[in-house]
Amino acid sequence: MIAYHPSLRDRQLLGLKDMGAAELQSILKRAAYWEAHEEKRIPVLEHRFIANMFFENSTRTRFSFEMAQKRLGSQVLNFAAAASSVEKGESVYDTVRTLESMGIDAGVIRLKPIGVLEELAKHVKVPLINAGDGNNEHPTQALLDLYTMQKQFGEIRGLTVSIVGDIKHSRVARSNLWALKALGANVKFCAPHSMQAAELEEHAPYVTMDEALDADVVMMLRVQLERHAEGVLKSADEYRAQYGLTTQRAAKMKPHAIIMHPAPVNRDVEIDSELVEAPNSRIFPQMQNGVPIRMAVVERALR
Template sequence: MVMSIHINERKNLVSVSDLTTAEVQVLLNEAQAFADGKTWTPDTPKFVANLFFEPSTRTRFSFEVAQKKLGLELLQFDGETSSVKKGESLYDTIKTLESIGADVVVIRHPEDEYYANLLPKLSIPIINAGDGCGQHPTQSLLDLLTIQQEFGDFDNLDVVICGDLRHSRVARSNAEMLSKLGANVWISGPRSWMNGFEDHYGYLSMDEAARRADVMMMLRIQHERHDGHESFSKSDYHKQYGLTVQREQQMKKDSIILHPAPVNRGVEIADELVECERSRIFKQMKNGVFVRMAVLKRALKQI
């Protein structure tokens, strides 16, 4: 029990399961305040280390922008030039950073739940920037912020998550939290890629999904996690499971399109829909900065 309290007090964010719905709303309100122009900087210098062991553009750079907007000192980590290349463990790397003064670590790692054995051993908080096929809590929060900006709340919204659910940490985080917040979560895509999601959420064909959805949340095919065994050509996938122009025309008047990106244009979504009137894809990216500002402020025990 003492260990659990100690871990909680550090304000880690490794999974959306860490957050109550009330805590989610506090973070969304704080992020919205930053979006509206609020500023905040810590009273004393704070250091944050970004450890990215997988490629990233949006998550990595939005964390960096968030950190700079908050006046935090960045400790830049490069796995290719660090002692990881000499065999240093992830724990020893983080423990080193903690020892020299890091106040927070942001980590993206290919291993599912890489943080499980780290949490009891550290005295600084971990923010999970994505673990394997597991969770991506800050992506979920920025998606929630984008939805809340459009609809005000989540009660009874029909949200359809479409595509490569098997390999998507975004799908796991969003499905869990959206359900807690009162949305109706549906899934769509190749049935062989549902990976147990059908046990918890209703399945729709893409044509049914387009007509029902208030929010169409498209997912990228994660080719790097399929080991070269995808069973669809790009054109076949787009025709069967993609958001085509014809399907977009069947969508409700006020429904929106989300995508965590990077986008495979012409595969999961038609090229001309990426920046169409109902797309909020680039707004999601903008909101990512504000959400990560709120999460970092929380990690520093300021909210």
Template sequence: MTVTQLKERSMLGLKELDKAEIEGILDRAAHWENHPSKVHSHMAGKFAANMFFENSTRTRFSFEVAEKRLGAEVINFSAAASSVQKGESIYDTVRTLESMGIDVGIIRLKPIGVLAELAEKIKVPLINAGDGNNEHPTQALLDMYTIRKHFGSSLQGLNVSIIGDILHSRVARSNLYGLRKMGANVSFCAPDNMRAMELDAPYIPIEEAIQADVVMMLRVQLERHESGMLNSAESYREQFGMTAERASRMNSHAIIMHPAPVNRNVEIDDELVEHPQSRIFPQMENGVPVRMAVVERALS
């Protein structure tokens, strides 16, 4: 496989993709969602390795279901039970699995920049399942897919507000890059010490943010409370949470989103998680056909 082909099939981030490529993936996801058969032999004989050097339950399961639905053989690798803990480098682990004959590698890791370096050296397509606070492209793709299902195929002119810890959020970054390319207007809302000033998007107050067409809440790491970044879960909810009172003032056509897992009664009140305007569980559901489209693209 040439370097160009590898780059075309890999999915390192949405910053690099154009609108047509994003639309192609979303259209293909719709094909898989509407396909009458649950399991296919489309990728029979192909080996997909899920290499998670950082814990994740939902994303790994979502990829695994997607791979199995495509008929691929799945290898799951978890750093918690691996020799990486004993000092083996991430590169050595990925290179080892490559030499065993995998056809695609799905990777989640903490250090930023490592994935791009791996992509230069590894000769199979790689899919980013979240790297540090850099990008989480498949999450943003499933978010855009969810928005498209509600508002129709064009996202042009839609107002999307992303609320929470922007500074540490790979979800916010991938959504900013992807939604902008699709013609949506993106605004951020965050505490002063959780803003990412290098990102080119306006910061607006919470009362303005909840008037958007799409109100996307981000997960807050409660351990930031210990480091002093977060005063308390209660004060965060009061200032930046999607409370039932705030939800009552949203536009009737608007939707609430969250990448999950949810801290109930912190980012979003318990009663709103499965509210008619909430898309939190449908987002998880949409993750499977979207990841089928991304894995298929890597293996085609």
């Protein structure tokens, strides 16, 4: 029998925009396999070296990846731009190539600028995993969101998912949009005009807050009001009044509907504090689901 050796392109994860339903489901299925393991450490990658290259601050994503990598037994190198040669002017490309030349087997990378990751991937020979690039994509966040929805409802096809908040600057909204559409879900956006991404409207309609509540999943996004100094909404209180998921609005949701949020949460801005751990909230389970999802993605990169 001839062994199948997947190409580098098949093993890296730059985004979900062009990923088909079968590949998405294969990752979700493998995540379920890893979640079912009670052992904390399953050393299937113990001779592999992975660099976590974070050129932008992160807490949940970096620790979740590190937990996933260590559970698989791999050797982990953590790189922070603030304590590196990047401060001295070394380019992102040179940094990644340096780590590649030292013998890493894969890299997890988080960047502020858009387009750099795609270009990097053309020039390195190890698989790269996108941990967030600008406002382009955040594929593993969307995968753990899909996994959370699938665990809740059994399947994603036919679900209506409302994504509410700063769509314009959200890589989470984009990755979720592409993946949810690929799996047959209906997606709606809700945002103030200054926070809308007009180029996405052909893929998902913008609706009112009341219309957004008529969904199986209401996903609130973190709002960065500092990005919208020229916008209509100039305060957290004003945003909450018009677009926040308040307890009064949550009472209008369908009985079976769930609340999601990629975190970090601005409590009492985009969502009332008491709803964060309400019975229908899946915010902390989302974080928990990030580990098996990232185990599946890391294993896929190094299989």
